[in-house]
Structure formats: C-alpha cells, structure tokens
Amino acid sequence: METNKLSEVPLVNTILLSADKEGISKAAKVIAAGGLVAFPTETVYGLGGNALEADASQRIYAAKGRPSDNPLIVHIASTDSVYELASNVPEKAKMLMEAFWPGPLTIILPKADIVPDETTGGLKTVAIRMPSHPAALSLIQESGVYIAAPSANLSGKPSPTTAQHVADDLTGRIDVILDGGPVGIGIESTIVDLTEDIPTILRPGFITKKMLENIVGTVNIDKAIIHPDPNLRPKAPGMKYTHYAPKGSLSIIEDKDKPSEVTENVINKINSLLDEYHMKEDSQHSKKKVVVLTTADNAKSYNTDNLILLGEDDSGKTVCSKLYAALRECDKLNADYILSESFNRDELGGAIMNRLLKAAGQHVIYV
C-alpha cells in the first residue's frame, strides 16, 4: 500500500479565517488557485481542494498522511453537477438526491472521465455529496470548482467537529482553515452505493436505513461493516482502517441481555474496572489515568471524577455531536484506559456504535 509520510509535506503558513462573506471569498480564491482549505459542513469539517485537479487531490492525501488508495468525496452545490461527474445516474439515485440533498448523504456512482483517478483512489466509481452547510455551499459556488474533501483530520484521528480540532491536526500543512463554529451533526455522512440495483449502505450515518427505504424500497448494508471480519473487505476503502482510536485503551461495557441499556450490571462492572485499573502503576510508579464515557443521567453512579459526558441522556443526536470531541479529549487528558457505556443500535445509534466500536478496535466487555 502506498502511504504518504507526514514528514514529506513542506511546511506552509496556515491562515485562520472566519467563515463569513469575506473569509469564504478569500478561501474560494485559494481553492481556485490549487490550494487546500478546511471548511465546515453539517457533518464534520472537510479538507477541500479542486476535485478535478490530480495535484490538489495528491496534496490532500499528503496533508492528511492518508493512504492514496482511499478515495475522496466530491462536494457539489447543484444537482446538475452529478450529470457531469457520473457516467450513469439511475432513477433511485435521483430519488435519493431529491429527498436528502443538500444534506448528509453521499452517493456512489460510476465515474465520468473528467474525474481523475487520484480523486477516486483508482476506482471507477465516484463519491458525490451536496452538503447543506451554507458556508460549504458558498465556498463551492464561489470557487467555481467541485471540491474533493475528506474529513479534515490527520489520518487515523477522529474527524474534526470544530475549527480547533482541524488546527490541532493540520496547522502548517494546509493553506486556510475556515472557522464556522462547531458542526451540527458530528459524524460523517451516510454513504450509499448506487452502482447496483439494490442500494447498499457502505457507511452508516445520520440518514438511516429506514429513511432511505422510505424513498427507494429495499436497502442493504455492506456486510463487512455489520460484522467486522478480517476476511470481509468493506466496499468503502476507508472503512477498513482503524480510525478514531484514542491513544489509551478503549473498552465498551455492555449488558449482553440488554445491549441498549446501561444496567446496574454495567455500572458495577465499570466501577470494578476503575478500581482494578487504578491499582496498576507504570515503571515510574505513577497511577494510571482512567476515564469513563457516559451521559449526565448516569454520571453520579461512577466512583470517579474523570468523566466525559456525551450529553444529558442517550438521545442519539447529542451523543453523535459530542463523540469525536470526547475521543480527542481522552488524548488531551492522557487517559491510559477509557471505559465507555454502550448505546442503543437502532437508527442513528447504529452509526454511533459503528464509530465507537471502531475506536475501541471492536473491544467489548460483556457482563
């Protein structure tokens, strides 16, 4: 596999601009001139460059330290653009575009010749999305180009949900960061493959299977993402990497009889693990730092102050918007061990558990 080493990127002066009219206009010029701009979308911050210029895509891979076989999503501001980027647009794609764009849905279609192989990681298909964030739409319109944009994090880190997360990862490696404040959704778009008759979800997200099925009937989910198995190869190349992993060891504690509930058994197990891990010392005889990921509802049940709250209760929307910031916070706190409650897996919960399980390297402690 080809990789870009972090040291290969020449240092650039990264400018921070606010995502207002003036900032967007400056940033659009940078993109049009072949530069790289991180910008807010409704899902996570993206790292954008001209999608039809192979050089810009290569700079994106290098800045992120991302393997160049992991394709980029092309962001557009008008549905007409799909017909330029894709060689075939089936009826079901049109229905989904109509229902969910602009918004957190990415569609995979056979690519047109104008899309360079560098942008699609060598694949003959292209990923396309029309974001709903006003700053993202203005940036695409004003730059006059389609914008290839992966999430604006260093490869392997959680996707950024604030401009500060982007700055922490990419300062000195990209030209501009457009600060539009914290994003709304907090996890990446749902990806749906429309190159076969039955649409297939390659990455779960805010647009759920049920929402898609309401529009186009039966929708499948890529087996490799439901049952992570080294023998199954996910169809979205990015889903094979252990993303989002904090430096400390993360475990999810789950009641096998009631997986969607934080039961007494789960709380007792987390408390006993807290005791066990706190007893451990490293070679410098310093105590281990253990952090618990929970919601405000359960916070008082744990025998520790090292808590990171993922919202008031386990409602999917708040957990979603706080998850990545929480994983980054674990690193800031130098957590050696992270113990997380598990969340219900229906609808949006499925997307949240997909990200949390990846961050944990699929490590679940059942009680």
Ligand code: TXA
């Ligand atoms: O919400 C989002 O989708 C954000 C914002 C910035 O739009 N972008 C994002 O991009 O999450 P990225 O690069 O971090 O994730 C793109 C995913 C990767 O897993 C990649 O492998 C997959 O999309 N992908 C891209 N093109 C593909 C294609 N032609 N076929 C299958 N998977 C594709």
Ligand code: MG
């Ligand atoms: Mg990403």
